[in-house]
Amino acid sequence: MELDAIPQPELDQIERVGSADVVVGIFDLERLEPNATAIAMTREGLAGFSQPLRAMVVSTNGAHGHAFSPLESAGDEKLSVFSCALPPPGPAETQQQTISNAYRNVFAVGERLKVRACSVLVSPAQMATREWIHRLVQPVLDLGFDLVAPCYTRHTMEGLLNRSILSPLHRALYGEQLENPMGPDFGLSGKLLQHVLRQESARRRGAAQFPPLLASIAALGGLQICESHLGVRAQRPTDWENLSSLLADILGAAFLEMEERAAYWQRVRGSKSLPRFGSRGVPPPDAGTVDLHSLVESFHLGTQNLQDIWGLILPPTTLLELRRAARLSEDQFRLPDQLWARIVYDFALGHRLRTISRDHLLRSITPLYLGWIASYALEMKGAGPSEVDARIERLSKAYEENKPYLVSRWRWPDRFNP
């Protein structure tokens, strides 16, 4: 992989370092931290290992006036830390592009240094602590896992896209129960890193999404996956006006991946839980109240106006059930799990068949997603963490139960229309 984004002096220094055991990428997408902060975090995060380690830190340089920070090493015999600072992201870059570039650069440096483990943190720096680095790297170096996926401590109304779609969909497709299949903070082995880069070079040039979903690559390659509790992750304020863009970005990537790996996931049955390290911790108290009225109103507006578009994607029985849900009073409003799972599957199928423009399709799911949030919020009013877990488990089961429906529609989209 090319190291296009890394300045020449930094490249020379990477060449001089020659090899390393670990590469750690630390990128705060909201504010630029000085490179020294990333180095200090990494040093503290890796200090607990008994074996001697050489580590390379890749981060964006937030210190003005420096094109790069000098190569440095902690004089410790057991731990040597070197650093490589990247130029800050351009003003026109989207968050998704910044994450893609961050991963691309860390993987490229990791490949050049032939590392044994790699860790990438893209969560806000005030939350990502040195323990996170340790928790993501330790299962790889000490226990031989290939992918360490994150588990965050969240309150009931956080991580809803993960809870409602990404996690149960990954579980039903690949048979692995992961809380956050799309991370974004990951630890991975050198073996998986090489695997990803090989796949990337085999793909057509200029593929937009990088890295491809690491969890599905690891599942396909039969690699060892585990989860690690990282703690509380700061939540970005919801930008309601651009929610449909977020859904289009995230679901577009997930559905594309689903299309590419169809031959594999159609053979997978059931699911298994994965080793999980650390303890969940106490979630922060729920902040504020959910504006249920506007969520239900958005759903109603969608059912009134988007029937024609949904009619091209969803079968008549699903449309009927949606109309029935729209007639319920606000406090009785529910979107059953079986219905929600089939809706997500139908949208994935519509995306594959290009039933309508993909952008239209992905954006038209927004009122349904808001309806699901309203239904979930009503059910989970005053619920504790264990009840939330049980609720998400029921939803995941519904995804698994409806997988035959997905497989049938995927194989015979014209013939199978219940």
Add this chain to the structure above:
Amino acid sequence: MWDEVAKALSHSMTRMLTQIADLLPGVVALMTALVISAVLAWAVAAILRRTLVSFDFDRRMAQWGFPSTAEWAPSSSPTVLLTRVVAWTIVLIGFLIGISAFDGALPSQFVVRLFTYLPDVIASVVVLIAGSIIARFLARSVLIGAVNMNLQYARLLSVGVKWLVTVLAVTIAIERLGIGGGIIRLAFGILFGGIVLALALAVGLGSKELVSRSLERETSKTASQSFKEPVGHL
């Protein structure tokens, strides 16, 4: 005198019969051209229908944003409509070829003018089809965007955009055909202005709603410093 009358009549009859005899090959040629074009039209229509059915054209038309072709021809599916258009076009071309077989100057001029007009007709049809596709695409984009912004006037906005583009396309097509002249421009101006005014009103009213909602949210934030948006997606 009677001899001269008889001679004149005989000349007239001979001239008439000669003219009829001159026309006869043209008529036969016209009939032949019509028969051949009808047979060809039937064959092409049959092949086209079979191809379109195997291609599942009717369903695809609905997917491409033409679910309402039944509105134009209630008894016909898009496949039947297209095959009929192609068949009648072939018959028309056969008829024009037959007409040009007549030796007279008038039919030839008619055919030449018709053929000169044909590129304009084709251009108009292309403009209409492109306009229809763009109108439907934009209408869908506006509808989804407006619903996601919680605008109650989403459908009105979407229909407005659809008609705006459709009116523009129809006007360009009619202008290209050279029909109507100034009246068309005037009618277009009135229609376009009317739709823009209606849209401006709808957007204005919709924005009022949006702005008031946004202000309400801001007010509640400042009223209670502890307010936090509790919903997170990733």
